[in-house]
Amino acid sequence: MSSRLLSFVGRTGRRRLMSTAIKLTTVEVNDKTGIATLTMCRPPVNGQNLELLLDIKSSINEIKNNNSRGLIITSASPKVFSAGLDILEMYKPDQQRLRAVWTELQNVWCDLYGISVPTAAAINGHAPAGGCLLATACEYRVMVPNCIIGLNETQLGIIAPKWLVSGYLNILPKRVAERALTQGRLFTTDEALQEGLIDEIANSKEEAVDKCVAFIGTFAKVNPVARALTKQQFRADNLRQFHKEREQDVDDFLSLVNRPEVQKGIGIYLEGLKKKANKQ
Numbered sequence: 529m530s531s532r533l534l535s536f537v538g539r540t541g542r543r544r545l546m547s548t549a550i551k552l553t554t555v556e557v558n559d560k561t562g563i564a565t566l567t568m569c570r571p572p573v574n575g576q577n578l579e580l581l582l583d584i585k586s587s588i589n590e591i592k593n594n595n596s597r598g599l600i601i602t603s604a605s606p607k608v609f610s611a612g613l614d615i616l617e618m619y620k621p622d623q624q625r626l627r628a629v630w631t632e633l634q635n636v637w638c639d640l641y642g643i644s645v646p647t648a649a650a651i652n653g654h655a656p657a658g659g660c661l662l663a664t665a666c667e668y669r670v671m672v673p674n675c676i677i678g679l680n681e682t683q684l685g686i687i688a689p690k691w692l693v694s695g696y697l698n699i700l701p702k703r704v705a706e707r708a709l710t711q712g713r714l715f716t717t718d719e720a721l722q723e724g725l726i727d728e729i730a731n732s733k734e735e736a737v738d739k740c741v742a743f744i745g746t747f748a749k750v751n752p753v754a755r756a757l758t759k760q761q762f763r764a765d766n767l768r769q770f771h772k773e774r775e776q777d778v779d780d781f782l783s784l785v786n787r788p789e790v791q792k793g794i795g796i797y798l799e800g801l802k803k804k805a806n807k808q
């Protein structure tokens with residue numbers, strides 16, 4: 529939960545500041561299907577800052593504990609599923625906060641990747657980098673047309689750590705994953721379908737959610753314990769490896785982000801994003 533300062537004029541005519549708690553995710557459980565939809569709501573692009581990551585983590589835990597039959601992750605933004613890590617968190621960063629951001633990204637990934645109920649992503653917009661990470665942590669992906677998805681880290685001059693790549697490797701043939709990662713390729717919706725990075729295309733967010741519901745429905749007659757243990761068997765090696773390396777991974781991330789040439793690169797990248805947004 530993030531807290532925001534709201535400014536308003538009180539009866540005395542003085543401007544007052546009020547601190548309110550604003551949740552950056554919502555969880556809605558459908559009474560009929562028992563499926564929970566986790567929606568990210570951090571405009572404009574669901575940039576993954578510390579607060580959004582904490583809220584995603586707490587929503588996943590809520591779903592774990594409320595006996596939902598499945599989890600669908602989607603976005604409240606009309607054009608973007610998630611633009612990945614909020615680049616502002618990495619620019620001239622406060623060190624403790626930067627450490628917390630990466631730790632929470634790790635937490636979100638392992639909670640979503642490891643949850644026992646069926647998971648699906650209704651990708652209702654662009655999903656680069658950390659957006660792709662969330663989608664590939666799920667078991668099924670449905671995406672709307674004319675968007676992009678992929679791990680573009682090498683395009684940014686950085687290496688995606690192993691755990692970030694492992695979702696990719698669960699889905700794509702090794703040959704395709706290696707080429708896409710070394711190129712920092714962002715797939716269009718059609719290309720993603722062709723390569724198997726997504727499972728279906730839907731013409732709207734609503735249709736994407738419906739298709740995710742239908743996927744989760746395919747498990748209706750499967751014993752949930754047997755299903756969960758089978759999923760765990762497939763994912764346990766990646767999770768074990770991740771837990772071995774997670775502390776070192778945080779240190780590596782911090783030292784990478786703090787390098788002067790990386791800081792310079794992030795500054796230029798941010799400028800480019802802002803210029804592009806102003807042109808539109």
Ligand SMILES: CCCCC/C=C\C/C=C\C=C\CC(=O)SCCNC(=O)CCNC(=O)[C@H](O)C(C)(C)COP(=O)(O)OP(=O)(O)OC[C@H]1O[C@@H](n2cnc3c(N)ncnc32)[C@H](O)[C@@H]1OP(=O)(O)O
Nearest residue numbers: 575611612613614615654657658684686794797801802805
């Ligand atoms: C850059 C070097 C990083 C070095 C870090 C070192 C180590 C990290 C190791 C690994 C980390 C990997 C995980 C990551 O997720 S890194 C993040 C990578 N994400 C991206 O490259 C996506 C960038 N965004 C886009 O491509 C487009 O915004 C997008 C296709 C998602 C949407 O396009 P659209 O046209 O709809 O929107 P825009 O006009 O581009 O953006 C609107 C608004 O939002 C701001 N913004 C966009 N993305 C981000 C972001 N990731 N973080 C912060 N802010 C973002 C953009 O600047 C616009 O803002 P404003 O000008 O309106 O204020």
